[in-house]
Amino acid sequence: MFTEEKKNSQIFQDSNHLSPTSELEVSELIKEAYKKKFPIDIHGSNSKKFIGYNVQAAKSLDFSNLSGVIEYLPEELYIKVKPGTLIKDIENILEKNNQELSFEPTDFGYLKDGKSNKGTAGGCVSCNFAGSRRFKVGSVRDFILGFRGVNGKGDIIKSGGTVVKNVTGYDLSKLVSGSFGTLVALTEVTLKISAKKPSQNTIIIYEKDPKIISDLFNMVLSSSNEISGAVFVPDEPKSKKFAPNKSKAFKLNDLDQEGDFFAFRIEGDQNSIKERIKDISNEMDLKNYKTSNLDIYQSDLFWKSINSLQLFSETKNNLLRAVVPPSKSEKMMSFLKNKYRYFIDWSGALFWIEVPGDQNIKEVKNTIIQNDGYVTIIKKSEDFEFTEKLFTIDDTKLMISKKIKESFDPRGLFNPGKMYKDF
Amino acid sequence: MSEIALPNVDRTIVSKKDIIVNNLKQFTDKKNVLSELDEIRPYETDALAAYKNLPLAVVLPENTQEVSEILKFCHRENIKVIPRGAGTGLSGGALPLNDAILLGLGKFNKILDIDFDNKCVVTQPGVTNLSITHAVKHKGYYYAPDPSSQLACSIGGNVAENSGGVHSLKYGTTTNNILGVEMVMMDGTICRIGGKTLDQEGYDLLGLICGSEGLLGVITEVTVKILKNPQTVKAALIGFPSIEDGGSCVTDIISNGITPAGMEIMDKALIDATEKFVHAGYPMDAEVLMIVELDGTKSEVEELFKQIKQIAEKNKSNSFKLSKNEKERLGFWSGRKAAFPACGAMAPDYYCMDGTIPRGKLSEILKEISRLSKKYNLGVANGFHAGDGNLHPLILFDGSNKEELRRTEEFGAEILKACVRMGGALSGEHGIGIEKRELMCEAFNDNDIQQQINIKMSLDEKNLLNPGKVYPILRKCAEEGRVHVHRGEEKFPDLPRF
Amino acid sequence: MQTNFTETQLKDKDNQSSEKIFKKCVHCGMCNATCPTYGILGDELDGPRGRIYLIKDMLENNKKPTEKVVKHIDRCLSCYSCMTTCPAGVNYMHLIDHGKKYIEKNYERSTFDKLIRYFFIYYSSEY
Numbered sequence A: 001m002f003t004e005e006k007k008n009s010q011i012f013q014d015s016n017h018l019s020p021t022s023e024l025e026v027s028e029l030i031k032e033a034y035k036k037k038f039p040i041d042i043h044g045s046n047s048k049k050f051i052g053y054n055v056q057a058a059k060s061l062d063f064s065n066l067s068g069v070i071e072y073l074p075e076e077l078y079i080k081v082k083p084g085t086l087i088k089d090i091e092n093i094l095e096k097n098n099q100e101l102s103f104e105p106t107d108f109g110y111l112k113d114g115k116s117n118k119g120t121a122g123g124c125v126s127c128n129f130a131g132s133r134r135f136k137v138g139s140v141r142d143f144i145l146g147f148r149g150v151n152g153k154g155d156i157i158k159s160g161g162t163v164v165k166n167v168t169g170y171d172l173s174k175l176v177s178g179s180f181g182t183l184v185a186l187t188e189v190t191l192k193i194s195a196k197k198p199s200q201n202t203i204i205i206y207e208k209d210p211k212i213i214s215d216l217f218n219m220v221l222s223s224s225n226e227i228s229g230a231v232f233v234p235d236e237p238k239s240k241k242f243a244p245n246k247s248k249a250f251k252l253n254d255l256d257q258e259g260d261f262f263a264f265r266i267e268g269d270q271n272s273i274k275e276r277i278k279d280i281s282n283e284m285d286l287k288n289y290k291t292s293n294l295d296i297y298q299s300d301l302f303w304k305s306i307n308s309l310q311l312f313s314e315t316k317n318n319l320l321r322a323v324v325p326p327s328k329s330e331k332m333m334s335f336l337k338n339k340y341r342y343f344i345d346w347s348g349a350l351f352w353i354e355v356p357g358d359q360n361i362k363e364v365k366n367t368i369i370q371n372d373g374y375v376t377i378i379k380k381s382e383d384f385e386f387t388e389k390l391f392t393i394d395d396t397k398l399m400i401s402k403k404i405k406e407s408f409d410p411r412g413l414f415n416p417g418k419m420y421k422d423f
Numbered sequence B: 001m002s003e004i005a006l007p008n009v010d011r012t013i014v015s016k017k018d019i020i021v022n023n024l025k026q027f028t029d030k031k032n033v034l035s036e037l038d039e040i041r042p043y044e045t046d047a048l049a050a051y052k053n054l055p056l057a058v059v060l061p062e063n064t065q066e067v068s069e070i071l072k073f074c075h076r077e078n079i080k081v082i083p084r085g086a087g088t089g090l091s092g093g094a095l096p097l098n099d100a101i102l103l104g105l106g107k108f109n110k111i112l113d114i115d116f117d118n119k120c121v122v123t124q125p126g127v128t129n130l131s132i133t134h135a136v137k138h139k140g141y142y143y144a145p146d147p148s149s150q151l152a153c154s155i156g157g158n159v160a161e162n163s164g165g166v167h168s169l170k171y172g173t174t175t176n177n178i179l180g181v182e183m184v185m186m187d188g189t190i191c192r193i194g195g196k197t198l199d200q201e202g203y204d205l206l207g208l209i210c211g212s213e214g215l216l217g218v219i220t221e222v223t224v225k226i227l228k229n230p231q232t233v234k235a236a237l238i239g240f241p242s243i244e245d246g247g248s249c250v251t252d253i254i255s256n257g258i259t260p261a262g263m264e265i266m267d268k269a270l271i272d273a274t275e276k277f278v279h280a281g282y283p284m285d286a287e288v289l290m291i292v293e294l295d296g297t298k299s300e301v302e303e304l305f306k307q308i309k310q311i312a313e314k315n316k317s318n319s320f321k322l323s324k325n326e327k328e329r330l331g332f333w334s335g336r337k338a339a340f341p342a343c344g345a346m347a348p349d350y351y352c353m354d355g356t357i358p359r360g361k362l363s364e365i366l367k368e369i370s371r372l373s374k375k376y377n378l379g380v381a382n383g384f385h386a387g388d389g390n391l392h393p394l395i396l397f398d399g400s401n402k403e404e405l406r407r408t409e410e411f412g413a414e415i416l417k418a419c420v421r422m423g424g425a426l427s428g429e430h431g432i433g434i435e436k437r438e439l440m441c442e443a444f445n446d447n448d449i450q451q452q453i454n455i456k457m458s459l460d461e462k463n464l465l466n467p468g469k470v471y472p473i474l475r476k477c478a479e480e481g482r483v484h485v486h487r488g489e490e491k492f493p494d495l496p497r498f
Numbered sequence C: 001m002q003t004n005f006t007e008t009q010l011k012d013k014d015n016q017s018s019e020k021i022f023k024k025c026v027h028c029g030m031c032n033a034t035c036p037t038y039g040i041l042g043d044e045l046d047g048p049r050g051r052i053y054l055i056k057d058m059l060e061n062n063k064k065p066t067e068k069v070v071k072h073i074d075r076c077l078s079c080y081s082c083m084t085t086c087p088a089g090v091n092y093m094h095l096i097d098h099g100k101k102y103i104e105k106n107y108e109r110s111t112f113d114k115l116i117r118y119f120f121i122y123y124s125s126e127y
């Protein structure tokens, strides 16, 4: 134990790129950093590195070598993995048992270089970006049953467990999701998994009127038909500022490339899908619209494209992620018109907006805030000047967050400045 | 009165009672400050009536501003504050301290905004869980988490305890069903977390507050998500000849990819007791009875019940009854819901436990419980939220027999330890409070607990808000295991008794 | 709930039956949910669980009722909505009657109070 400790201390001294292979090693490296007050950049596969501010750190702690499934119990509906495990690998393992991560982790790979890259489990948890089923099944944080990790002093801590119902102390699993690696260096996460639905269909409605679209979103939310995804994809603005992507991103036999469309997904067994579509056709008066129906294969590809943001593939512009109360979607659409490239997910509650040029960000941000929403600047254009904050937060919450940060990481070593300038 | 270690009483605070009471009267209507012994005594305990302790005074503020002023004052003067909702908690979370103000939220009983467009309701924390559903049901909506106490428990208390219910299997507990809160910190700062949007930016403070048992802030407003009623709801009663068969059927249903809306299991003792009490028509030849409820479209529900029937038969079920109509479905549940009073008819007292285990360990824990039942020579009836592995064993005993009391407490602690050993948790929905505080060391080590305490201290640096709850105060975890045995001589002179 | 009556107190018939009822109450608070006075005032002293506690305290300790206790007991409408809610079958009616009787015996109402009570009794018997 003692020699092991010494060895790690030596490794810490010698190298700026640390790639631990065990929890104990993580703990010892962080203990060293704590002693020496060295800030650390924590990362997995770096698939989402561009999100947030650049971290200025002496050492970088790479978790890609701390990977692998620790325990997978399909019948208990959980999988326990090390943080560097690739989401792709987890999904492949689950697939064999007809299971899935039903929160549909957002794939940021296309944004960066036009290829899929869902990153690691640790990164996925730390960012808390859930896909299209969010409004129905919950966010990433709702699927974290427990974790183990190392805090800023090098202490190994755990919270939660493997069971769904658990009120023993604060629910730190929630706190850690969406903390961008600023609270805990995760060494183990337990994810709740779900059975994959046997089949799915997606109905496309060709429509562009903001009022009608917003009504359709509302119908989705008020329907008892368990719709598990609803998006609106408007046509791309005819401007040189946006490299056309839409027809490539949604290249499907039964999807008409021209014009704006609304789409919703139904999952279940064949019979209940049929039953639901019939019911929804009445609810939404579908006969009055031009529609098409994507079968299971096309439907699958369609939602993959949505959840990997292929509309913005390799964009050079800024990309904003805005969450608003769904009733505000109409106002947002009327503002965005065809000035910006965007699409709406979460049945009217999530907007992905591509904004060329720094000067426009302010106007978009203000509109979002006027509509009671919040916004994150996900991707920055090359000439981004950092006049706008990347994350929005009010002063009281900032004060609370700062205190919580200090309780985990008193010396502010983990990803300093990643989320907020202050810490 | 039961012996339980509580934080040291600050005598200077107690000696200043009159001044403090007079000061409190500046912040809210005079009649909202109760200080005479007669008036504060009824507030000395919650639904875990085994523990009693008088507060210094009781304050019943009427709005957030008043709460803020009161907390600011208490923070300045180092006065402890215990928040209280409807007082239906089963872990003693709202137990007062002699040098603390009990802050009752009973007057926060209005629903503020029903927003069908955004599928949410904004409400004050004292509003009961069920009245939210009542307020939206005319349009076919409901609020999903349904603790058995939903008629009486407050939504603020639900947030504090992260309460769940029968339908949490499919729809989650409180934390999965709220969108925002307004909260007052111990220093009086008013803070809004979340709102009508999904998720929130930055740290998930909402997730932290949910289940924090009133230790981090006083909740003064809650925004909850409402859901549309499902199209079809049906329930089935399935009987099994043995615990093993019932237990493995639960696992098989789940691993076949079926997520029932609710899945409960009752053992023979509870079947007999409830059948006598409400005549729900339960099969009397079953050792174990399962109630499964499904919701969705008509064809889906029918199809899944077909599958469940097959799975049950494979697991040697000896009866299967599907509800034909709404009345019959409610009838199926009536027995389960009357579990507590029914047990009251079997023994003078009962003690309700609340642990969780991985589903696959159901029959193992049931066997362990029956072994312990013999060891301690005490009867026990078992009701489970089987789908999510949350068990509520009801230990039957006679409270007037001190020796039996002691055995009851040890029995209870052993069940919870077994839960943790099997990979489960100490509490699924009732919280730790003071009741299971010393058992925290079974599940966590010093580091884990210290991290939690650090969070607490970062938001309430003087440890004034609901101190003495959740975290062990008797000993360090290093000495775990023996702790509860030393706790005191008279443990449960009067436990809940339905 | 645990009770603390002395043997002498238990010689009294009313005390005897009330003690049995107190013991049945598990202090769960379900009854508060349907009590109209608790619903309006939000003070547990104005709900059945609190009233039961007040009455128990008064009876066990042979206390002289204070003005405040009397106020909370008086506010009970005797609508017994609480009894239909109570899962333990607590006979609240007996307790509140016992409490009210005890108050009438041991509490001197102010002249004004008496006047109002007299007026109400007179008024309601007229119509």
Ligand SMILES: Cc1cc2nc3c(=O)[nH]c(=O)nc-3n(C[C@H](O)[C@H](O)[C@H](O)COP(=O)(O)OP(=O)(O)OC[C@H]3O[C@@H](n4cnc5c(N)ncnc54)[C@H](O)[C@@H]3O)c2cc1C
Residues within 6 Å of the ligand: B046, B047, B082, B083, B084, B085, B086, B087, B088, B089, B090, B092, B093, B094, B105, B125, B146, B147, B148, B149, B152, B153, B154, B155, B156, B157, B158, B159, B160, B161, B162, B163, B164, B165, B166, B213, B214, B215, B217, B218, B219, B220, B340, B429, B430, B466, C028, C029
């Ligand atoms: C018969 C019965 C059945 C029950 N069944 C279930 C069940 O099925 N599922 C379940 O989960 N629970 C159940 N419970 C337990 C209990 O009802 C829940 O824990 C409930 O959420 C407590 O709410 P309350 O308003 O009564 O809170 P209280 O008991 O008043 O307080 C509980 C805790 O919350 C804190 N608190 C209360 N309000 C606030 C606030 N506004 N701000 C900050 N902190 C606050 C208190 O300090 C305390 O720590 C049952 C209880 C009974 C008596």
Ligand SMILES: Cc1cc2nc3c(=O)[nH]c(=O)nc-3n(C[C@H](O)[C@H](O)[C@H](O)COP(=O)(O)OP(=O)(O)OC[C@H]3O[C@@H](n4cnc5c(N)ncnc54)[C@H](O)[C@@H]3O)c2cc1C
Residues within 6 Å of the ligand: C036, C037, C077, C079
């Ligand atoms: C908690 C509470 C709150 C209350 N709040 C209010 C309030 O805000 N405003 C208010 O005005 N009152 C209020 N009341 C008083 C009460 O609700 C009203 O007096 C109400 O009108 C009584 O209606 P009831 O149906 O209960 O009549 P009952 O009490 O059954 O009868 C009242 C009288 O009407 C007679 N009667 C009843 N039905 C008939 C009939 N079909 N034909 C002939 N005579 C009949 C009865 O013989 C009796 O004399 C309240 C009472 C309670 C307990």
Ligand code: SF4
Residues within 6 Å of the ligand: C024, C025, C026, C027, C028, C029, C030, C031, C032, C048, C049, C052, C085, C086, C087, C088, C089, C090
């Ligand atoms: S509902 Fe019944 S048992 Fe519960 S507190 Fe009220 S009277 Fe007592």
Ligand code: SF4
Residues within 6 Å of the ligand: C034, C035, C036, C037, C038, C047, C048, C051, C075, C076, C077, C078, C079, C080, C081, C082, C083, C092
């Ligand atoms: S009888 Fe009294 S205590 Fe009971 S519900 Fe009516 S007013 Fe409330």
